Every structure is written in structure tokens, then in C-alpha cells.
Amino acid sequence: MNTRKNVILALLTTTALMLSYIESLIPFFLGVPGMKLGLANLAVVFCIYQFGLKEAALLNFMRIVLSGLLFGNMFSILFSLSGAAVSFAAMVICKKIRFSIYGVSISGGVFHNIGQLLVAIFIVQNVSISIYGPFLLISGLITGAFIGYISKTLLKYSDRILRK
Amino acid sequence: MADLSKEFEGSIHLKYRKREIIFVVTVLVLALIWFAVQKYLPTGNAGEVQITVGGEIYGTYSLSEEKEIPIRVENGYNIVSISNGVVRVTEADCPDLLCVKMHSISKENQAICCLPHRVVVRIIEGNEGEEDWIDSETY
Numbered sequence: 001m002n003t004r005k006n007v008i009l010a011l012l013t014t015t016a017l018m019l020s021y022i023e024s025l026i027p028f029f030l031g032v033p034g035m036k037l038g039l040a041n042l043a044v045v046f047c048i049y050q051f052g053l054k055e056a057a058l059l060n061f062m063r064i065v066l067s068g069l070l071f072g073n074m075f076s077i078l079f080s081l082s083g084a085a086v087s088f089a090a091m092v093i094c095k096k097i098r099f100s101i102y103g104v105s106i107s108g109g110v111f112h113n114i115g116q117l118l119v120a121i122f123i124v125q126n127v128s129i130s131i132y133g134p135f136l137l138i139s140g141l142i143t144g145a146f147i148g149y150i151s152k153t154l155l156k157y158s159d160r161i162l163r164k
Numbered sequence: 165m166a167d168l169s170k171e172f173e174g175s176i177h178l179k180y181r182k183r184e185i186i187f188v189v190t191v192l193v194l195a196l197i198w199f200a201v202q203k204y205l206p207t208g209n210a211g212e213v214q215i216t217v218g219g220e221i222y223g224t225y226s227l228s229e230e231k232e233i234p235i236r237v238e239n240g241y242n243i244v245s246i247s248n249g250v251v252r253v254t255e256a257d258c259p260d261l262l263c264v265k266m267h268s269i270s271k272e273n274q275a276i277c278c279l280p281h282r283v284v285v286r287i288i289e290g291n292e293g294e295e296d297w298i299d300s301e302t303y
């Protein structure tokens with residue numbers, strides 16, 4: 001059983017990596033360089049519900065370090081890690097207070113963007129880039145809802161296949 | 165898995181659903197207010213280009229002049245060009261080159277940033293050369 005789970009986790013990490021790669025092809029997003037849409041969160045949300053928080057945290061960490069080494073640099077690793085950490089913390093809290101998979105995923109999307117914006121402001125030491133805030137909030141909502149929907153659909157099938 | 169199967173049966177407690185809706189609405193309202201404040205707060209005339217590196221002002225330049233500004237930072241350089249009231253980063257040696265690929269800016273409060281170099285190029289209010297600029301832009 002354990003091997004089976006490990007293999008599935010490895011496959012999920014690969015999926016997350018592919019999503020990160022697709023994202024890295026979109027050079028910038030809403031005019032804020034370095035910021036990412038957060039599509040790879042799909043694998044993370046799925047993993048939270050399929051396996052649990054610990055597994056999802058590990059997957060999240062692995063995919064950021066790997067995608068940073070493959071398609072980015074030290075800087076992009078630190079930047080993504082901070083966005084992902086804020087996002088993951090928000091999702092854990094929202095799951096604890098019994099949000100549905102939609103609410104959890106939306107909070108992940110919104111806080112992913114808030115986290116990235118805060119880190120960006122911290123890096124450049126200039127609040128003026130917060131002009132992108134409203135767009136980042138809305139795009140976090142939309143991405144989160146989209147990821148929530150896909151994850152829920154996937155889980156309907158995976159539950160039957162993976163739990164055998 | 166327990167919480168999921170509950171969801172699939174479509175029996176989410178209304179109380180929990182309500183919390184989520186409040187969360188989503190709060191985010192939406194926040195975004196709208198934030199946007200409205202930026203959009204409708206009275207602003208001056210876009211007149212100057214301010215460049216900061218790590219929060220420190222590197223230089224302030226008139227938007228109406230034709231100029232190439234080389235910015236030297238600890239770990240590299242960026243070249244900013246101001247031409248016809250439009251500002252862009254034309255060259256840089258940062259790892260991602262996103263600042264170069266970014267759209268040019270011409271209105272107040274718009275900004276281009278280069279995260280690896282901690283550079284922000286931003287248009288601020290200024291009265292210098294404002295007539296030239298308005299003429300070429302609005303008429």
C-alpha cells in the first residue's frame with residue numbers, strides 16, 4: 001500500500017512540475033513580473049483531499065524546488081516558496097474551519113497572490129507596486145474556483161481508482 | 165477522506181457554506197474598494213519618472229524629456245528609456261528579463277519592476293513638461 005501511495009505522490013509531483021512549466025511559459029501575469037497564476041496548486045489541492053496535509057506540504061515543497069532548479073533560479077525558488085507557504089497556511093486554516101473544497105482552493109489562490117505581492121513589495125522596498133492588488137485578488141478567486149472545480153471532479157474518479 | 169465523501173453526498177452544512185460565501189464576498193468587496201480608491205482618487209498630472217533601487221530613490225526624471233538612463237545595481241544593470249512620454253526598460257542583465265518584456269508605462273502610478281535587481285520605475289505627479297505631454301497624448 002505504501003509503495004502504491006509513493007508512486008502516486010511521485011506522479012502528482014510530476015503533474016505539478018508540468019503545470020509549473022506551463023506557467024513559466026507565460027512570462028508575466030497582470031504586469032507583475034515574477035508572479036505566477038498558481039496553476040500547480042491543482043496538484044496540491046487534490047493531494048490535500050486524496051492523501052492529507054502532510055503529503056500535500058511535501059509535494060508543494062518538492063515541486064517548487066524542482067521547478068526552480070529546472071526552469072528558474074534561486075531567486076524564483078525563494079519567491080515561489082513564500083507565495084506557496086502563505087497559500088498553504090491559508091488552505092490549512094480554511095480546511096480546519098470546514099470550508100468545502102471550493103473555499104479551500106479559493107483561499108489558496110487568493111493568498112498565493114497576496115503572499116507574492118507582499119514578498120515583491122518587501123524585495124523592492126516600494127509599496128507602489130501594490131497597484132496590482134485588486135487584480136491579484138480577483139485572479140486568485142477565479143483561479144481558485146477553477147482549481148476547486150477540477151479537483152473535485154478528479155477526486156470523484158480517483159477515489160474509486162486509488163482506494164482499491 | 166471522511167469530509168470529502170460527505171461533500172459528495174451534497175450535504176454540506178449551511179453554516180459552513182455561509183462562512184465561505186462571506187469569505188468570497190469579502191475578497192470581492194476588498195478588491196473593488198481597492199480598485200475604486202486607485203481609480204477615482206484625484207491624481208495630478210503624470211510628469212515625472214521616479215526610479216528606486218531597494219526603496220532608495222535612484223533618480224527622478226522628467227517624463228517629457230528624451231532620455232536613456234542606465235541604472236547600476238549591486239548585481240547588474242537595467243537601462244530605462246523615456247521617449248514621447250512613454251517609459252520602458254530596454255535592456256537588463258537580470259536572470260528573468262521580465263522587466264524588459266513588460267509593457268511600457270505612461271500614466272501616473274503605473275510601474276515597472278525588476279524584482280531580481282530590486283528596481284521600481286514609477287510615474288509620479290509632476291508639473292514639469294506637462295503641457296507637451298498632454299498635447300501629444302490626448303489631442
Ligand SMILES: [Zn+2]
Pocket residue numbers: 256258260261262263264277278279280281
Ligand atoms: Zn529585470
